[in-house]
Amino acid sequence: MLYVVGIGSGNEKHFTKEAEELLNRVDLIVCYKNYKKFVERFNKPIYTTGMTKEIDRVDYALKEAKDKDVALVSSGDATIYGLASLAYEINAVKNYGIEIKVIPGITACSLASAILGSPLNHDFVVISFSDLLTPLEIILKRFRYALEGDFVICIYNPLSKRRKEPFLKAMEILSEFAKDNNYVVGIVKNAGRDNEKYLITTFKELYKDIERYLEFIDMNTILIIGNSSTKIVNGKMITPRGYLNKYKI
Amino acid sequence: MLYVVGIGSGNEKHFTKEAEELLNRVDLIVCYKNYKKFVERFNKPIYTTGMTKEIDRVDYALKEAKDKDVALVSSGDATIYGLASLAYEINAVKNYGIEIKVIPGITACSLASAILGSPLNHDFVVISFSDLLTPLEIILKRFRYALEGDFVICIYNPLSKRRKEPFLKAMEILSEFAKDNNYVVGIVKNAGRDNEKYLITTFKELYKDIERYLEFIDMNTILIIGNSSTKIVNGKMITPRGYLNKYKI
Numbered sequence: 001m002l003y004v005v006g007i008g009s010g011n012e013k014h015f016t017k018e019a020e021e022l023l024n025r026v027d028l029i030v031c032y033k034n035y036k037k038f039v040e041r042f043n044k045p046i047y048t049t050g051m052t053k054e055i056d057r058v059d060y061a062l063k064e065a066k067d068k069d070v071a072l073v074s075s076g077d078a079t080i081y082g083l084a085s086l087a088y089e090i091n092a093v094k095n096y097g098i099e100i101k102v103i104p105g106i107t108a109c110s111l112a113s114a115i116l117g118s119p120l121n122h123d124f125v126v127i128s129f130s131d132l133l134t135p136l137e138i139i140l141k142r143f144r145y146a147l148e149g150d151f152v153i154c155i156y157n158p159l160s161k162r163r164k165e166p167f168l169k170a171m172e173i174l175s176e177f178a179k180d181n182n183y184v185v186g187i188v189k190n191a192g193r194d195n196e197k198y199l200i201t202t203f204k205e206l207y208k209d210i211e212r213y214l215e216f217i218d219m220n221t222i223l224i225i226g227n228s229s230t231k232i233v234n235g236k237m238i239t240p241r242g243y244l245n246k247y248k249i
Numbered sequence: 250m251l252y253v254v255g256i257g258s259g260n261e262k263h264f265t266k267e268a269e270e271l272l273n274r275v276d277l278i279v280c281y282k283n284y285k286k287f288v289e290r291f292n293k294p295i296y297t298t299g300m301t302k303e304i305d306r307v308d309y310a311l312k313e314a315k316d317k318d319v320a321l322v323s324s325g326d327a328t329i330y331g332l333a334s335l336a337y338e339i340n341a342v343k344n345y346g347i348e349i350k351v352i353p354g355i356t357a358c359s360l361a362s363a364i365l366g367s368p369l370n371h372d373f374v375v376i377s378f379s380d381l382l383t384p385l386e387i388i389l390k391r392f393r394y395a396l397e398g399d400f401v402i403c404i405y406n407p408l409s410k411r412r413k414e415p416f417l418k419a420m421e422i423l424s425e426f427a428k429d430n431n432y433v434v435g436i437v438k439n440a441g442r443d444n445e446k447y448l449i450t451t452f453k454e455l456y457k458d459i460e461r462y463l464e465f466i467d468m469n470t471i472l473i474i475g476n477s478s479t480k481i482v483n484g485k486m487i488t489p490r491g492y493l494n495k496y497k498i
Contacts (some may be wrong), residue, residue, distance in 0.1 A: 018262035077359045084367035085487045092482045102363035110326045114351035118333035127372040133491035145398035149391040233341045238334045242382030
C-alpha cells in the first residue's frame, strides 16, 4: 500500500498524530533528498532522489508498495503542489493497481499565516510562480484574476536564483492595481524550520526596493499579498473577517 | 497569553503535536459549543458560546488571558475562516495588550482533498459562500473571477437550511462556464469526523439533479470544483500538476 503523507514544515511539532503513527509503522520512506533530515528519526529505510526526479521517486515508491507499506513524503500537504496526483496518475498509466491513501498535512500558507498574524482570514488564492510545469502566461493570467477578485493571494515558489521573470512580471501587474490600494505584503522564509524569518511591508515599499527583496526571497519563501481590507495591527498582518463592520463591540 | 489554535477536523489523529501539547498545558479552553466534544479529553475548564456569539467568545478569551494561558480553539486552521483575526482586532480596539500566538492546523480543504484523491494539486481558490459577513455580490464576483482564471475552487460553508441563494446563484454562473467544460465536482461531508461521506460527480450531473444535492450538502460540507484539467482516475478526483505533459514515463 502507498501512503502519500504531508509532514507540514518537517518540524516535529507540525506532524499530525496520524502522520507520526504511520511513519512509525511503514516499511520504507521515499522523499526528496533535502527532506531526509525530517524523517531520519523514524529509523526506517529511506530512498531519496533530487529535484526534477519526481517521476523516478513516485515510480519507485509505487513499485515498492506492491508488497510493502510505503510512505511517499511531501512537505506541507501532499495534495498541494505535492506528489499525490502524480502517484495516482502513474499508478493508472502503468496499471500498477496499488492502493493509495493520502494523509493530509499543514500546508505552507497556513504556517506562514500563523507567523504573520492572520492574513488568510478571508477568501484567498494559492498560486505557484514556478513556470517549470505551468506556462508563464497562465500564471500571470491567474494572478491578474486573483487581483480583480480582491482575493488575498498566497504565492508558493515565488522565485529561485535562475527564475525571477514570473515574479518580476507579476509585480508589474500588481503595480497597476496598487494605484488604488497600497497592498500589505507578508514574506515568510523557512516557515517552521531553523532560520525562520518574516517581514511585513507594503507593495510600494517592496517595489521601490525590489533588488533587496530579490535577494531575500527564495524557493523556501511564501509571499502573502493582502486584499483591500488587509491591515497591519500591532505589527501583525490581519485580514478582517468582517465582524467589526457588522457588530458593535 | 492567548493561543489561537487550529485542531483540524477535531479528530485526535488530525491534531498536530504542537496543538496537542499546548492544550495539555493551558489553564482554559474557549470554543464553539459544538466543538466541546473535541477538547473534553484534555480535562480543562471549557467556556463555550453558540453560533453568532463569536465576539463574546473572543472577548472572554482575551480577558481571561490577562493572567492565564488560554486556548481559543477553531476547527481547521485558526486563520482560515477562524477567529484569529478577530482576536487581534478586539485586542487592539479594546487596548487589552494581550500577547497572541496562532498555532496552525489542517484546514478543511486539505482534509477534503485527501479524501477525494488529489483535486487541489494545482493553483486554487478558497471561498466561503456565507453571506452573513460578506455581501452576496462580492462572493459571486470572486467566484466568477476564479472560474475565469481556471482555478480549482474550494467552497467553504456552501449552504445551510436557510441560506441557499449564494449556492444557487453560483451554480447559475458555473452553468455558463460549463458549456465548454464539464467540471468534475467533489463533495465531502463531515471530513475526518463520524459520518464522513463523499461523492465525486460532474457539474452537469449535479445541476440536472440539484434538488437531491441541496438535500445532501450542508454547513459541514466542502465542495471542490476542478479546473479544466481535473479528471476522475480510478474513482478518485485528480488535478494533474503537469509532469506527464512534460516528461515521458
